[in-house]
Amino acid sequence: MIKIAIDAMGGDNAPSEIIKGCVEALKEEKCTVQLVLVGKEDVIKKELDKYKVDKSRIEIQDAKDIITMEDSFSAVRTKRDSSMSVGLHLVRDEKVKGIISAGNSGALVAGATSVVGRLRGIKRPVIAPLMPTKKGYSLLVDGGANVDAKPEFLYQFAKIGTVYMQECLHVKNPVVGLVNIGTEEEKGNQLTKEAYKLIKEDKNINFMGNLEAREIPSGVADIVVCDAFVGNVILKFMEGFGNWVFSMMKEEFTRSVKTKIAALLMKSGLKNIKSKFYYNDKGGAPILGLKGLVVKIHGNSKSEEVKGAILQVERFIKTDLVKKISMKFEEEK
Amino acid sequence: MIKIAIDAMGGDNAPSEIIKGCVEALKEEKCTVQLVLVGKEDVIKKELDKYKVDKSRIEIQDAKDIITMEDSFSAVRTKRDSSMSVGLHLVRDEKVKGIISAGNSGALVAGATSVVGRLRGIKRPVIAPLMPTKKGYSLLVDGGANVDAKPEFLYQFAKIGTVYMQECLHVKNPVVGLVNIGTEEEKGNQLTKEAYKLIKEDKNINFMGNLEAREIPSGVADIVVCDAFVGNVILKFMEGFGNWVFSMMKEEFTRSVKTKIAALLMKSGLKNIKSKFYYNDKGGAPILGLKGLVVKIHGNSKSEEVKGAILQVERFIKTDLVKKISMKFEEEK
Numbered sequence: 001m002i003k004i005a006i007d008a009m010g011g012d013n014a015p016s017e018i019i020k021g022c023v024e025a026l027k028e029e030k031c032t033v034q035l036v037l038v039g040k041e042d043v044i045k046k047e048l049d050k051y052k053v054d055k056s057r058i059e060i061q062d063a064k065d066i067i068t069m070e071d072s073f074s075a076v077r078t079k080r081d082s083s084m085s086v087g088l089h090l091v092r093d094e095k096v097k098g099i100i101s102a103g104n105s106g107a108l109v110a111g112a113t114s115v116v117g118r119l120r121g122i123k124r125p126v127i128a129p130l131m132p133t134k135k136g137y138s139l140l141v142d143g144g145a146n147v148d149a150k151p152e153f154l155y156q157f158a159k160i161g162t163v164y165m166q167e168c169l170h171v172k173n174p175v176v177g178l179v180n181i182g183t184e185e186e187k188g189n190q191l192t193k194e195a196y197k198l199i200k201e202d203k204n205i206n207f208m209g210n211l212e213a214r215e216i217p218s219g220v221a222d223i224v225v226c227d228a229f230v231g232n233v234i235l236k237f238m239e240g241f242g243n244w245v246f247s248m249m250k251e252e253f254t255r256s257v258k259t260k261i262a263a264l265l266m267k268s269g270l271k272n273i274k275s276k277f278y279y280n281d282k283g284g285a286p287i288l289g290l291k292g293l294v295v296k297i298h299g300n301s302k303s304e305e306v307k308g309a310i311l312q313v314e315r316f317i318k319t320d321l322v323k324k325i326s327m328k329f330e331e332e333k
Numbered sequence: 334m335i336k337i338a339i340d341a342m343g344g345d346n347a348p349s350e351i352i353k354g355c356v357e358a359l360k361e362e363k364c365t366v367q368l369v370l371v372g373k374e375d376v377i378k379k380e381l382d383k384y385k386v387d388k389s390r391i392e393i394q395d396a397k398d399i400i401t402m403e404d405s406f407s408a409v410r411t412k413r414d415s416s417m418s419v420g421l422h423l424v425r426d427e428k429v430k431g432i433i434s435a436g437n438s439g440a441l442v443a444g445a446t447s448v449v450g451r452l453r454g455i456k457r458p459v460i461a462p463l464m465p466t467k468k469g470y471s472l473l474v475d476g477g478a479n480v481d482a483k484p485e486f487l488y489q490f491a492k493i494g495t496v497y498m499q500e501c502l503h504v505k506n507p508v509v510g511l512v513n514i515g516t517e518e519e520k521g522n523q524l525t526k527e528a529y530k531l532i533k534e535d536k537n538i539n540f541m542g543n544l545e546a547r548e549i550p551s552g553v554a555d556i557v558v559c560d561a562f563v564g565n566v567i568l569k570f571m572e573g574f575g576n577w578v579f580s581m582m583k584e585e586f587t588r589s590v591k592t593k594i595a596a597l598l599m600k601s602g603l604k605n606i607k608s609k610f611y612y613n614d615k616g617g618a619p620i621l622g623l624k625g626l627v628v629k630i631h632g633n634s635k636s637e638e639v640k641g642a643i644l645q646v647e648r649f650i651k652t653d654l655v656k657k658i659s660m661k662f663e664e665e666k
Contacts, residue, residue: 134577147514147522181480181565189480189562213566214573229522230566232514233546237567238574240547244467245578248609252602259602265595269585276581 001034002317003059004310005096008039008047009066009083010103012300015039018102019047021306026057028307033314036096038063039083061086067107069299075104076111084108088115091292097317098293100284100309102301109145112287112294119322121329122289124153126160127228127296129285131235132276135219139165142228143235143285144296149227151194154178158199158207160288161223163325168316169222177211177221179230185209191227199225242277283312286321293322334367335650336392337643338429341372341380342399342416343436345633348372351435352380354639359390361640366647369429371396372416394419400440402632408437409444417441421448424625430650431626433617433642435634442478445620445627452655454662455622457486459493460561460629462618464568465609468552472498475561476568476618477629482560484527487511491532491540493621493658494556500657501649502555510544510554512563518542524560532558575610616645619654626655 006022008015025031034057037044041062048058063086067075076085084107087099092115101108105127113125127144130137141157142149158176165174178196180188185196187210199207211221216234226234249270253263263270284297284305293316297309316322339355341348358364367390370377374395381391396419400408409418417440420432425448434441438460446458460477463470474490475482491509498507511529513521518529520543532540544554549567559567582603586596596603617630617638626649630642649655 134580144514179566181477181562189560192562212573213569216570217573217577227522229514229525230563233512233563233566234570236546237549237570240545240550241571241574242578244550245575245606247467248606252599252605255602258598262595262598262602265591265598266585269588269592269595272585273578273581 002032002314003034003036003096004313004317005036005038005061005087005090005099006306006310007083007087007099007101007103008037008044009063010101011297012102013302014102015043015047017301017303018306019044020051021301021303022058022310023048023051023053024303025307025310026053028311031311031314033057033310034059035310036061036090038087038090039066040064061090063087067104069104071104071107073106073110075107076115084111085115088112088294091116091294098295098313100295100297100306100313102297102299102306105144105296105299108294108296109287112290116290116292116294119289119291119326119329122160123156124149125287125289126153126157127285128161128164128288129235131216131224131238133217133219137169138216138219138222138224140224140226140231140234141288142226143231144228145287146227147229147232149191151191151198154191154195154225154227155198155202156289158205158223158225159202159328160325161225162205163328164288164321165222167319167321167324171222173206174222175220176205176207176223176225177215178207178209179213179216179224179226179234180210181212183210183212195225246274284309286316288321288325291322293317334365335647336367336369336429337646337650338369338371338394338420338423338432339639339643340416340420340432340434340436341370341377342396343434344630345435346635347435348376348380350634350636351639352377353384354634354636355391355643356381356384356386357636358640358643359386361644364644364647366390366643367392368643369394369423371420371423372399373397394423396420400437402437404437404440406439406443408440409448417444418448421445421627424449424627431628431646433628433630433639433646435630435632435639438477438629438632441627441629442620445623449623449625449627452622452624452659452662455493456489457482458620458622459486459490460564460618461494461497461621462568464549464557464571466550466552470502471549471552471555471557473557473559473564473567474621475559476564477561478620479560480562480565482524484524484531487524487528487558487560488531488535489622491538491556491558492535492661494558495538496658496661497621497654498555500652500654504555506539507555508553509538509540509556509558510548511540511542512546512549512557512559512567513543514545516543516545528558579607617642619649621654621658624655626650
């Protein structure tokens with residue numbers, strides 16, 4: 001049986017929503033995993049008592065401390081008995097196949113890198129979230145790990161992303177685009193100009209060249225490569241801009257009796273549009289390039305996201321994603 | 334009388350839309366400027382013959398060459414008889430008070446910097462477009478000039494932006510936000526961490542601190558500071574994402590008879606939302622920090638944008654924007 005650890009104390013809605021999500025996941029027929037909830041044992045037990053759940057599929061791993069959003073990126077080292085730290089050690093010691101955390105991103109990336117460790121040949125692990133596009137989903141690498149990136153990092157992200165899209169989303173020859181300010185090869189800043197050359201040289205990457213941010217939502221690139229600063233701006237701007245558009249729509253649809261009728265007539269259409277953006281079941285973002293599976297979910301995740309992440313991690317493990325990435329970097333030595 | 338030069342040959346829709354925009358601007362009652370159309374004289378004359386226009390308010394400055402989108406950023410130097418180069422020299426020689434161009438951005442920024450020249454104390458000129466927000470408009474600095482920025486550049490952009498918002502948009506104590514991946518002072522990449530300190534030290538800047546991209550659309554910052562790579566990503570992503578949302582809305586509104594009725598009932602509401610994003614009359618983006626006024630409009634600008642830019646440049650000149658920026662940097666020596 002596959003065992004997955006859950007950081008029960010990480011995130012804005014921990015532990016209640018985290019544990020609720022675990023219970024919901026275990027109720028899914030397709031979910032066959034065993035969960036290890038990491039955190040304060042008494043708190044977790046009390047939460048679990050709220051639900052009817054098959055206790056044989058849940059273990060509790062006690063951890064007395066909590067890493068908060070205010071803690072520094074080195075918190076996994078300084079707070080050894082935190083739920084995040086204990087959980088990452090379970091991954092390192094192969095007690096579990098992977099871990100999910102809604103906690104402090106900086107601490108999770110740094111902690112995972114030092115505790116779980118990088119795969120051979122990998123310079124930097126990368127956070128790889130899926131983002132919605134006209135065609136479906138594109139993988140954004142880097143979604144949050146390396147704000148001061150080097151050209152070789154971006155090149156590796158393109159490689160890692162290619163493995164992910166092939167193995168997990170079954171895209172045969174995934175297209176890689178490098179986020180840039182223009183389409184021509186010579187455009188960009190120092191980072192992208194050099195990264196362009198590196199990616200272009202690798203014949204195993206289906207490189208479309210530079211990708212202007214205008215084209216990202218069209219889904220023309222399956223893999224969107226950029227440093228984590230730019231990736232963060234894209235993800236958060238999309239969120240803020242989307243919220244604004246929907247708030248304007250709400251305002252216009254509630255303006256008069258006439259527009260309220262329109263809202264009723266458009267109910268399912270609006271739901272379709274919204275479901276494109278609020279894609280909570282997409283299951284978080286894996287930190288790829290590590291020796292184990294570490295998945296970051298949004299700090300304000302609710303039970304639905306936790307459940308989605310558990311189901312997704314199960315798929316990652318069945319796909320043997322970590323091994324596939326490892327092989328990609330081994331074979332090219 | 335105020336004279337403004339127009340690069341009649343720059344941009345995807347030149348010369349027809351450029352000249353149409355000039356004609357439309359001159360018909361506006363509030364517009365009192367004299368226009369100098371720079372480009373191939375015969376072509377311009379032929380275009381002008383299509384309209385009834387007060388010829389006494391239009392001069393033509395012949396320029397035989399054209400800088401295309403494919404030309405390098407040094408094209409103003411290599412193509413001395415291009416409309417852009419000739420126009421920029423008119424600004425330098427004070428034959429006109431400013432110039433508007435829809436041509437190659439890289440060439441325009443580099444050409445303006447070398448021909449018109451930087452104001453004393455300014456390290457780098459900056460492209461400063463307005464972007465729509467929930468509250469109205471925010472100024473984005475840098476919208477496209479410096480992709481490899483240094484902390485001091487970002488600090489100067491905050492200063493220049495403050496002058497612009499005070500003088501041109503009459504915002505009394507404009508709020509400056511530094512685009513970053515988190516709100517805490519220690520967050521960010523090397524560039525933003527150092528820029529943060531510089532901006533914070535200047536007591537004449539109303540600095541809110543770091544601004545997550547999620548908050549940009551809320552309008553919480555009047556001035557959004559970032560390097561041109563990030564600025565370009567924000568502007569273009571907004572464009573692409575907006576287009577996608579509207580295309581989805583169109584699809585949903587045309588799905589059935591029911592939704593088509595909803596579309597009719599929502600007609601003015603949808604127009605309200607759209608008008609927020611397609612803000613063609615906002616008049617382009619000035620390149621600030623130069624000894625003269627150079628305004629960049631979108632490469633695919635139509636007559637409406639050209640007209641808007643002319644009206645805006647007239648306001649800039651009446652405000653004496655260049656002098657105000659110059660004074661700001663002089664007084665603090």
